[in-house]
Amino acid sequence: MPLSQNTDLTALNTLGLPARAQYFCALTDLAQLDELRADPAIAALPWHVLGSGSNLVLPDQVTGLVIQVALRGRTLMGEDEHAWYVSAGAGENWHDFVQWTLAQGWAGLENLSLIPGTVGAAPIQNIGAYGVEVKDLLYGVHATELKNGERRIFSQCECRFGYRDSIFKQEEAGRWLISEVIFRLPKQAVLHTAYGDLVNEMQRVAAEPSAQAVAQAVIQVRQRKLPDPAVIGNAGSFFKNPVVDAATHGQLKAKWPELVSYPFGEGAFKLAAGWLIDKAGWKGKTLGPAGMYEKQALVLVNHGGAQCADVQRLCQAVQDSVRGQFGVQLEPEPVFW
Structure with missing residues (x-):
């Protein structure tokens, strides 16, 4: 199993911060984790899990082992009367996976087009955009406990999703390596087009409402607003x-009438x-x-x-x-x- 030392991570984080890992391994098979645990010197080190580095701020030196998840594969696992159940390896590129599902005719993830990162990182952050979050379509998460090798499937409920949050960022942070994610994509598509810039973009191109049209509108908006990490x-x-309570929102709105905000649950507002x-x-x-x-x-x-x-x-x-x-x-x- 390839295990390198003093590895340069500059190209493996989209901020382009200079960083070096004490040890580094690209994980293409879960069996590699067993080999790593079998080495007492490596097993005793701190372990860090890396996807595409698109949501990460790295220090100059990373002590311990950095495991880059490179597990691939995407497939239709099954279907029922209401939905398709689609699986993807954690190392799959998120945007490519979303576009693949749409090409198969499976709607649901279109609002999450062009979000950088990997499939495995999506549930950790509970990524979201334009009125949709990954928790809305997620069915289960396959994960392996890094230090003892326990394998487990987390249900949608067990992931304890919150706004840009999950159990994998809270009490279970750093404990599990996500290897596969299963999505439940509804056969009766519900398009979400009433969110900010997306409304204007759909009107601008006068597109007929469809999952593909929404995806293209999202891509256009994101490309206009967000820089390409390959360039900057x-x-x-x-x-x-x-997120603030109604009283705070009212005070801010009174002082700044142009405040941009959205209702967020009962008695709260997202600014x-x-x-x-x-x-x-x-x-x-x-x-x-x-x-x-x-x-x-x-x-x-x-x-x-x-x-x-x-x-x-x-x-x-x-x-x-x-x-x-x-x-x-x-x-x-x-x-x-």
Whole structure:
């Protein structure tokens, strides 16, 4: 089994931060985990699981073993009267998988087109966009306990999904390696087109409502607003949209009538973090080699040469500004190792 030392991870995180792993392994078969555990020196180290590095802030040095999940495969497992059940390996590219499901005629994931990352990372973050979250279509998650090899299937309920959150980011963080994800895609498609920019894009192209049309509209919107990591390093949306109670929302709306917000459950509202950051003066502003993207204030970018410390400094400065002006605390989306 290929196991390398002092491995360069710069090309394996979309922010393009310079980082090196003490040990590194590309996982193409779950049997490799047994081999790793059989080596006492490796088994005693901290283990870190890496997908495509699209939602990650890496330190300069990563102590321990970095396992990059490269498990592939996608298939129709079965169907019933109401849905198709589709499986994908955790190392599959998320966008490619979504487009594959649509090409088969299986709707449901179209609003999540062009989100960077792997299939295995999707339930960890409970990725979401334009009114849809992965929890809405997820049926089960196959996972392996890193240190003892226990294999288990987490049901949708057992994943304890929240807004950009799951059990894999909370009490079970760092314990499990996700190997496969199963989705339940309804045969009676329900299109979600009433969300912000998506409404305007569907009207602009005058598209007939269909899953494919929604996917193309989402792709167009995201390409206009978000930078390509191959061109400029970034981790997509860097901050979660904060959720506030009705009283706080009312106070903010009274002071800033143009506040961008959406109802979020009973008596709560989700605020647009990008709007808050823009109003706080950070859109297009830099702090050293890192900055907030000129076309979308929610995206933190690496203009070249940024390191982990630069990202942390900018993150803190943006949080301080937004909290000082609006009394709202922003929380980063990416995971900091």
